[in-house]
Amino acid sequence: MGKLGVSQKHHVKKHTVKRLPTPTCSKALLVNNLIEHTKKEGTSKAFSFGCYKGVLLNNAVKGAGLLALEALIMSLLTVSKSGLFNYTDLKEAVKECSNQFPVLSDRGMSLDRWAGWVASRILVVMAHLRRVKNSKVRMRQAQSSLTEKEKEQLEQLARLVQDLPYKGTSTSTLGTESMAESDVGLDFEALACSPVPAKKAANKKKMAKAKAKALAIEEACSEGSSGHSSTEPAAEGEGCSKIYLTKAKGRTYLQVLEGGKKKHLVCINEKQSKSHFKIMNKIKSTMEEMGKLDQGTAVSLRDALLA
Structure with missing residues (x-):
């Protein structure tokens, strides 16, 4: 207790590891x-x-x-x-x-x-x-x-x-x-x-949790699938049926609906993706750039999400 009976709070400074910007190079x-x-x-x-x-x-x-x-x-x-x-x-x-x-x-x-x-x-x-x-x-x-x-x-x-x-x-x-x-x-x-500043990252995490129910956003792609299986970016013109962003066991997955069956393609690390709105915007822009999405471009799509 301090003067006039007012309790005093002691603020302990937390020592955390702060990330540094990517070093510049020639x-x-x-x-x-x-x-x-x-x-x-x-x-x-x-x-x-x-x-x-x-x-x-x-x-x-x-x-x-x-x-x-x-x-x-x-x-x-x-x-x-x-x-x-x-x-x-x-x-x-x-x-x-x-x-x-x-x-x-x-x-x-x-x-x-x-x-x-x-x-x-x-x-x-x-x-x-x-x-x-x-x-x-x-x-x-x-x-x-x-x-x-x-x-x-x-x-x-x-x-x-x-x-x-x-x-x-x-x-x-x-x-x-x-x-x-x-x-x-x-x-x-x-x-x-x-x-990413610590406070900013924390706020974005709260916003992401509040909007978790809005993750089931559907994007229609062209019909059919080429069956391309390469892990390199596929050539333009290959496609799938429908794409979903869903949550399971605390993780976010990119799914594709093919013939009425859902397939888990990519697990997206929410901590690295900043916010769900940015994930969806990235998905939209990437799909527009690629034209169509198939299983072979899943790795490329994830890389684009984190870029």
Whole structure:
């Protein structure tokens, strides 16, 4: 109790890890490195992502997949030692690289869509590399199917990634596993290209819960489905029946109604999607851009939602 019997409240300052903006990098150097990488590896291999064609951000790290992309990773780390990039910078750099090698984007889709897909793949690859760098558990999981020599190569590759300084709690007090969890925030920065203030994020979360009942919004697509199964962006002209955004067990799913049966295609991470209204706007604009949606473009649609 303070003076005049008025109770005094003691405010304790919470120490939290604050996400930092994506570090800036030399766009000219980025373009030059991608061009040199393409010259060295060849147009057929330069942006061949192997198993990472369909790996999502929240999927398990593929150790063999990262090693297969070592040449690309090395060229990128010379531009950004932290492995963090702005999505727009990557997309524009890939476009400029494609102007030097037109055959790169000759894949049955527009240059803009192809460059966006490559940029999103790079973000996932670099995020997974940071994940094994900051977590011994994730590193062991990624090494489970590797030989002893490959395990050592993956560790050496991960050590090249430079830690990003955190504001608030020092990195020494976070611990290895906490750093791995905090890295999810950094992955989101790389995709969204800007940090989300804590208060703003909390308000958006409340708004999302209040409007959860409005999620069953239906968008009509053209009839029929081509059955395309590739995890790369499908060529324009392929379609499905109807698309839904629904919730199940606390998660948001993108569903497609085919022949009266609902199929779960993509689980959308609400924490990374900012708000449900933005999700729906992204879905509408992406569907208009793609023309039609099928199962093969589900991964591309999710990448577009987080872009």
